[in-house]
Amino acid sequence: MESTSVRNLPATQASGTPVTGDDDSHLDQSIAMTDWLAALPQIAAIFSFENGDLKLVCGNESYLAAFLLMTERSKAPSRVVSEWRERMIDFIQSGRDSDNFELRREGKLGPEYFMCTAGRLVGQQDKPAQYLFTATDRTGERTIEKNLRRELLSDGLTALPNRTGFGEEIDDRLANATWPENAQFGIIAIDLSRFSRVNESLGPMAGDELLITVAKRLKSSLRQGDVLARIGGNDFAVFARLNNGLSDALHIVQRIKEALSSPIRLSDLQIRVDCAIGCALSINLDDDPDDVVRKAQAAVKIAKRTGKVEIYRNGVLKEAQRRFSIESRLRDALAQGGLTLAFQPLIHLQTGEITGFEALARWSDEELGVVPPVEFIAVAEESGLITPLGRWAAYEAAQALSRWDVKFGQPLPVGVNVNLSPIQMARDDVASMFEEALRYSGVAGNRLTAELTESAIVADPDKARKLLVALKGLQMPIAMDDFGTGFSNLASLHSLPIDILKIDRSFVSNMLEDRDKAIIVRTILSLAESLNLKVTAEGIETQELAHALQQMGCWQGQGYHFARPMSENDAFDYWRARWNFETI
Numbered sequence: 001m002e003s004t005s006v007r008n009l010p011a012t013q014a015s016g017t018p019v020t021g022d023d024d025s026h027l028d029q030s031i032a033m034t035d036w037l038a039a040l041p042q043i044a045a046i047f048s049f050e051n052g053d054l055k056l057v058c059g060n061e062s063y064l065a066a067f068l069l070m071t072e073r074s075k076a077p078s079r080v081v082s083e084w085r086e087r088m089i090d091f092i093q094s095g096r097d098s099d100n101f102e103l104r105r106e107g108k109l110g111p112e113y114f115m116c117t118a119g120r121l122v123g124q125q126d127k128p129a130q131y132l133f134t135a136t137d138r139t140g141e142r143t144i145e146k147n148l149r150r151e152l153l154s155d156g157l158t159a160l161p162n163r164t165g166f167g168e169e170i171d172d173r174l175a176n177a178t179w180p181e182n183a184q185f186g187i188i189a190i191d192l193s194r195f196s197r198v199n200e201s202l203g204p205m206a207g208d209e210l211l212i213t214v215a216k217r218l219k220s221s222l223r224q225g226d227v228l229a230r231i232g233g234n235d236f237a238v239f240a241r242l243n244n245g246l247s248d249a250l251h252i253v254q255r256i257k258e259a260l261s262s263p264i265r266l267s268d269l270q271i272r273v274d275c276a277i278g279c280a281l282s283i284n285l286d287d288d289p290d291d292v293v294r295k296a297q298a299a300v301k302i303a304k305r306t307g308k309v310e311i312y313r314n315g316v317l318k319e320a321q322r323r324f325s326i327e328s329r330l331r332d333a334l335a336q337g338g339l340t341l342a343f344q345p346l347i348h349l350q351t352g353e354i355t356g357f358e359a360l361a362r363w364s365d366e367e368l369g370v371v372p373p374v375e376f377i378a379v380a381e382e383s384g385l386i387t388p389l390g391r392w393a394a395y396e397a398a399q400a401l402s403r404w405d406v407k408f409g410q411p412l413p414v415g416v417n418v419n420l421s422p423i424q425m426a427r428d429d430v431a432s433m434f435e436e437a438l439r440y441s442g443v444a445g446n447r448l449t450a451e452l453t454e455s456a457i458v459a460d461p462d463k464a465r466k467l468l469v470a471l472k473g474l475q476m477p478i479a480m481d482d483f484g485t486g487f488s489n490l491a492s493l494h495s496l497p498i499d500i501l502k503i504d505r506s507f508v509s510n511m512l513e514d515r516d517k518a519i520i521v522r523t524i525l526s527l528a529e530s531l532n533l534k535v536t537a538e539g540i541e542t543q544e545l546a547h548a549l550q551q552m553g554c555w556q557g558q559g560y561h562f563a564r565p566m567s568e569n570d571a572f573d574y575w576r577a578r579w580n581f582e583t584i
Contacts, residue, residue, distance in 0.1 A: 033046055033057065033058055034058050037058060037059065037060045038060060040060065040134065042062065042134050042135060042136045042137075043060070043062040043063045043066050043067070043114070043134060043135040043136070043137075044059065044060050044062070044063055044132070044133065044134045044135075045057075045058065045059030045060070045063040045067075045132075045133045046058055046059070046121070046130050046131065046132055046133070047088070047130065047131045047133060048128040048129065048130050048131070049089070049092045049128065049129065049131065050128050054085060054088060054089065057130060063133075063135075066114075066135065066137075067081070067084070067135075080103060080104070080105040083103065084103055084116070087099070087101050087116070087118075088118055088131070088133065091118045091131075092118075092129075092131060096120075097119065097120050098117065098118065098119040098120070099117070099118045099119075100115070100116065100117050100118075101116050102114065102115055102116065102138075103116055103135070107139075111139070111142075112137070112139045113137075113138045113139050113141075113142040114135040114136065114137055114138065115135065115136045115138045116133065116134070116135045117132075117133070117134045117135075118131060118132070118133050119131065119132045120132075152164065152165075153165030153168060155229075155230040157208055157211060157212065157230075158211060158212055158215035158230050160215055160219075160228055160229050160230045160236075161227065161228075161229040161230075162229065162230060162231065163229070163231040163232070165229065166227065166229035166231055166237060166239070166293075167289060167290060167293075169227045169229070169239065170185075170227065170239050170289040171289065173225070173227065173239070173241075174285060174289070177225070177241075179241070179285055180243060182284075183241065183242065183243060183285060184242040184245055184281055184282050184283070184284065184285070185239060185240065185241055185242060185281075185282050185285065185287075185289075185292070186239075186240045186242045186248070186249045186252075186279055186280065186281045186282065186292075187237055187238070187239060187240075187279070187280050187289075187292045187293050187295070187296040188237065188238040188240060188249065188252060188253060188256070188277060188278075188279050188296065189231075189235065189236075189237050189277070189278045189279075189280075189293075189296040189297050189299065189300040190218070190235065190236040190237065190238070190256065190275050190276075190277055190300070191234065191235050191275060191276040191277075191278075191300050191303070191304060192210075192211075192214065192234040192235075192236075192273060192274075192275050193273075193274040193275055193276060193304070194274065195207065195210070195211075195233070195234035196234075198210055198266075198271065202266060202267070202269070206266050206267065209266055210264060210266060210271060210273070211230070211234070213264050214236070214260065214264070214273060215228070215230065215236070217259040217260060218236060218238075218256060218259060218260075220259060221252075221255040221256050221258065221259035222238060222240075222252070222255070223240070223252070225241055226238055226239065226240045226241070226252070227239040231293075235297075235300075237293065237296065238252065238256075239289075240252055242281065245281065246279075246281060246311070249279050249281060249311075250279075250309075253277055253279065253309055256275075256277065257277075260273045260274075260275060276300050276303035276304040276307075277300065277303055277309045277310070278296050278297065278298070278299025278300030278301070278302065278303045278309070278310045278311075278312065279296060279299060279309070279310070279311050279312065280292045280293075280295035280296035280298075280299055280311075280312035281311075281312070294320075295312040296312060297320075298312060298319070298320035299311060299312040301320065323379050323382075325367075325368065326368065326371060326375065326376055326379045327379050327380075327382075327383045327385065329365050329367060329368055330363070330376055330379065330380060330383075330385055330389075331385060333363060333365065334385065334388050334389060334392060338363065338365065339361055339362065339363050339389075339392065340361075340362050340363075340567070341359045341360065341361060341362070341393065341396050341397060341400065341568065342359075342360045342361075342362045342565035342566060342567065343357035343358070343359060343360070343400070343416070343565060343566055343567075343568065343571035344357060344358045344360060344558055344563065344564065344565040344566070345357055345558065345562055345563045345571070345574065345575075346358060346417070346536065346556050346557075346558050347556065347557055347558065347562045348555070348556055349537075349546065349549055349550040349554050349555065349556060349557050350550060350555070353578075354414055354574075354575050354578050354579070355414060355415075355556055356414045356415040356416060356417060356447075356449070357414065357415075357416050357417070357571055358416070358417040358419075358451070358558065359393060359396070359397040359400070359416050359417065359418050359419075360373065360419075360565050361373055361376075361377070361389065361393055362565070363376055377389075377421070380421075381421055381423045384423075384427075386421045386423045386424050387423075387424050387427055387428045390420065390421055390424040390428065390430075390433070391428070391433050393418055393419070394418050394433055394434060394437045394448075395436070395437045395440065395441075397416045397418050397437070397448065398416075398437040398438060398440070398441035398443050398448055399440070399441050400416065400568050401415070401416055401441065401443045401447055401448070402441040402442055402443055403568070404568075404572050404575075405443075407572060408572075408576070411443075411444070411447075412575065414447070414575060415446070415447035415448060415449055415477070416447065416448060416449070417449040417450075417451050417479060418448060418449065418450060418451065419451045419452075419481065420450055420451060420452040420456065421456075422452075422453060422455055422456035422459055425452065425456050425463070425464070425467060426459070426460065426463075430450075430467055430471075431467060431470035431471060431473075431474070434448065434450065434471060434474055434476060435474055438474060444475065445474040445475035445476045446475045446476070446477065448476055449476065449477040449478070449479055449499075449500070450471055450476055450477075450478050450479070451479045451480075451481040451502070452464075452478070452479075452480065452481060453480070453481050453482050454480060454482065454483065457480075457496065464496070465495070465496060468496055468497050468498070469497060472497045477499045477500060478497060478498050478499050478500070479498070479499065479500035479501070479502055479536065480498050480500070480501050480502065481502045482502065482504040483501045483502055483503055483504060483524065494531060498533065499533065499534060500533065500534045500535070500536055500556075501524060501527075501528050501533050501534070501535050501536070502535075502536045502537075502538055503521060503524055503535060503536070503537045503538060503554075504538060504539075505538040505539025505559075506539075507520050507521055507524075508521065508537045508538060508539045508540065508545065508549070508559075509539040509541060509545075511545070511548070512544060512545065512548060521537070521549075521552065522552060525552055525553060525554060529553070534555045534556065535554050535555050535556070536554075536555065536556040536557065536558065537549050537554050537556070537557045537558075537559075538557075538558055538559065539559050540557045540558065540559030540560075540561045540562065541559050541560050541561050542561055543561060545559075545561065546561055546562075
């Protein structure tokens, strides 16, 4: 803080006629004022207002340095001084007792900020009213605030705007830029594929280096006026002005692809960066930018599945919102026991006996209604909820067998098949899960069959082999589900400890009308026989199909011809009714 000594300043230094002391009392009063102002730690001055103009009575040294000398150095009053005088005069003429306002001016080291206060002083009726002006330097606080705001709005790693900063940048450009008639804006969302593998294999520092390099390349590919932001861990987004609609957006996408086409060097490795790209275009400049960003993110999720650039289409956002609702409600359902298992019988085609049931997850939600398994299982796999869902299904299937045994008075001569997701196989300790399910229920391992798909095996053959060996150690049968739709070969079938092949319903349902499908079914049955594997046919809808498969030598079948999936109690009653009939 500068010196707080006080000077009686002639009013001509500020504006107007000098203020002089006419008697001793006025002098005493002036001395008292100067002493009082000297005690104040901030900029301070006292003014009177006569003939429509401000007149300086006295001010301390800080006021002199900060305001008065600044005015004297200027040939004409600066914008800041003019603004200050206008605010003071407006306050005086308003009749209010006090007022607060902020002044900003350019200093030698950048912007300076002052919090100003004006107040009316109590004086004598025959004397002009006087007003106290004080100003506190808030430059340091505003600098800290500015730096904190910059940190809140930007990504610390790449220095790009973050999700919040991206929104503010968009708002600023929409509000202040000059846009031609019928102009649009677009959002291009970019998701780096397999980024997590870089972190897992090379460490987080390599992942950070990759993100910095990608950010630089993306920025170099954009046009002037486009805004690049990092809106998530491995997610980037571009705000682009589109004078030619979709063609402009696709041109930017092509530039982005070219920028990322060459490998990135990390240490001694060359890393190729693949990305999924989704675009959303505004209808006009009045569209909500946040809404367009959400649409682009919905499009990029589809691009991750299709491997192509995706443009948002009507209905995609609703689908994404439904998937989000399903995820949220499913999480609650898993925590609160809101799911059930349904059991579809497996029938021995040669004898007609019930050999077991396939356990199928079912969900009826108060808000969403009945949610199809194909829908909520896909959401579970995408969100990571497939692990608790799969564990619940395994535990519940084993417990259902245990409850049936108690009802019957002895172990039933049936088992239950439990489906395994490839995502759960990759993330969970599946062998430990089944060991616990068997141990908690007291059920023998040969009564719980694990069903896994071809794709789960092809994704990581070595890990799949270790898992299957561990399950065989629990005496569990293993079935390959949806056989014929994946990429299995004879070598993998021969080397893996698989007991059952399940022919996908896409081959079975129409095999009587489609000669090619009938040939495929016969081939699979012949292959299974040569490898000493049993075969289950899915999707048996008619008596004719069941009879044809029986004639082909198929071991087991399931489908609506025999029964639809049913509740645990109905499944037990269904088995007992068939068992009683067979034993008569």
